[in-house]
Amino acid sequence: xxxxxxxxxxxxxxxxxxxxxxxxxxxxxxxxxxxxxxxxxxxxxxxxxxxxxxxxxxxxxxxxxxxxxxxxxxxxxxxxxxxxxxxxxxxxxxxxxxxxxxxxxxxxxxxxxxxxx
Numbered sequence: 001x002x003x004x005x006x007x008x009x010x011x012x013x014x015x016x017x018x019x020x021x022x023x024x025x026x027x028x029x030x031x032x033x034x035x036x037x038x039x040x041x042x043x044x045x046x047x048x049x050x051x052x053x054x055x056x057x058x059x060x061x062x063x064x065x066x067x068x069x070x071x072x073x074x075x076x077x078x079x080x081x082x083x084x085x086x087x088x089x090x091x092x093x094x095x096x097x098x099x100x101x102x103x104x105x106x107x108x109x110x111x112x113x114x115x116x117x
Contacts, residue, residue: 002039004064007044020089064078
């Protein structure tokens with residue numbers, strides 16, 4: 001049920017690099033949400049036309065969604081970890097990354113032919 005979706009303007013990052021990043025993000029999201037990693041989904045879309053601060057320099061937008069509620073301390077810690085991981089892997093400066101955190105209600109999140117609420 002936790003999801004981290006990364007959209008970046010970086011064109012065609014190395015597939016091994018992407019797989020490693022997605023696995024790292026998956027483990028980190030599971031840790032921060034205290035949810036089993038078997039429920040975590042990750043996605044990365046590269047080559048997305050984007051601007052940030054009026055320039056087309058490399059940038060990134062991340063969505064983090066999870067059933068339940070995330071606390072301010074959790075989101076602050078996740079922001080730090082995810083920005084650091086993206087900067088290390090994709091070489092995007094942390095000041096060019098936005099992250100949106102969304103708490104989802106269980107009945108609005110479907111899986112396996114049913115919902116979580």
